[in-house]
Amino acid sequence: MDEREWLAERFEEHRARLRAVAYRMLGSLSEADDAVQESWLRLSRTDHSNLDNLAAWLTTVVARVCLNMLRSREQRREEPLEARMPDPIISGADGGGPEEEALLANSVGLALLVVLDTLTPAERLAFVLHDMFAVPFDEIAPMIDRTPVAARQLASRARRRVQGQAPTPDPDLARQREVVDAFFAAARDGDFDALVAVLDPDVVLRGDPGLPSGRTVTVRGAQAVAARALTYTRVAPFARPALVNGVAGVVAVVDGQVFSVMAFTVTRGRIVAIDVLRNPERLAEVDPTVLD
Numbered sequence: 001m002d003e004r005e006w007l008a009e010r011f012e013e014h015r016a017r018l019r020a021v022a023y024r025m026l027g028s029l030s031e032a033d034d035a036v037q038e039s040w041l042r043l044s045r046t047d048h049s050n051l052d053n054l055a056a057w058l059t060t061v062v063a064r065v066c067l068n069m070l071r072s073r074e075q076r077r078e079e080p081l082e083a084r085m086p087d088p089i090i091s092g093a094d095g096g097g098p099e100e101e102a103l104l105a106n107s108v109g110l111a112l113l114v115v116l117d118t119l120t121p122a123e124r125l126a127f128v129l130h131d132m133f134a135v136p137f138d139e140i141a142p143m144i145d146r147t148p149v150a151a152r153q154l155a156s157r158a159r160r161r162v163q164g165q166a167p168t169p170d171p172d173l174a175r176q177r178e179v180v181d182a183f184f185a186a187a188r189d190g191d192f193d194a195l196v197a198v199l200d201p202d203v204v205l206r207g208d209p210g211l212p213s214g215r216t217v218t219v220r221g222a223q224a225v226a227a228r229a230l231t232y233t234r235v236a237p238f239a240r241p242a243l244v245n246g247v248a249g250v251v252a253v254v255d256g257q258v259f260s261v262m263a264f265t266v267t268r269g270r271i272v273a274i275d276v277l278r279n280p281e282r283l284a285e286v287d288p289t290v291l292d
Helices: 003-026 029-044 054-076 098-104 110-116 121-133 137-144 148-165 173-189 192-198 222-234
Strands: 090-092 199-207 217-220 239-244 247-254 257-267 270-277
Touching: 003 029, 003 054, 003 121, 029 054, 054 121, 054 137, 110 121, 110 148, 110 257, 110 270, 121 137, 121 148, 137 148, 173 192, 173 222, 173 239, 173 247, 173 257, 173 270, 192 199, 192 222, 199 222, 217 222, 239 257
Parallel strands: 199 270
Antiparallel strands: 090 239, 199 217, 239 247, 247 257, 257 270
């Protein structure tokens, strides 16, 4: 084995972790892969003989790459806190394989990723690296040109927003599925009262209207969300149970093509968040055979 092959083998040992970091930072699978590839290119051009901690070095590199991508994305936004629907990770109702599990460790639901997308790039980096990957603030601070104390404050600010806007789903997947099934049964029957009964009074429905930008529209409150849900009757016959980022969801498949993806956050037996992706260009990359 020559030196480059040895280095590539070492890099592959860390790829899953790097991809998980990048996905949480970016909410995009393709951009996460680009960031991981860039970290490999930088490693291959670096004198690695003095790298005592390759894992930490690679984490720093991929985080910096993601930070630059987030800053570039922020400059293109029309509104500073405009959220973008993240790429979903879909598996069958019984769960996914090791790759999906690595990406979804620490319960990275769509609802959480949507909230992360409203953070500033520095806040997102500090929160993701510290709270999800236990990177010390002393290592995070230089990445964002802050002191460790300032980096801690950024993570704390982000944590408060996440805790307030991204509720933790119930751990019982079977119970989650029962609530989602009840939601669709009520939608099929046109039963407005039954829909309201399975929704939290403060439920939030977020979704993209099929635009290439993936820009979200938001509906709040049980009454308003139930009224919107009555329009899902045409989707119900095509809805197939799935796990979407680790929580109960459905994927509507029409003529072998994915038409929409819905993820439900169920807390204390009621739906507190519904995240919907309908962008046809992005859904074209979803493989419906994972549901078989």
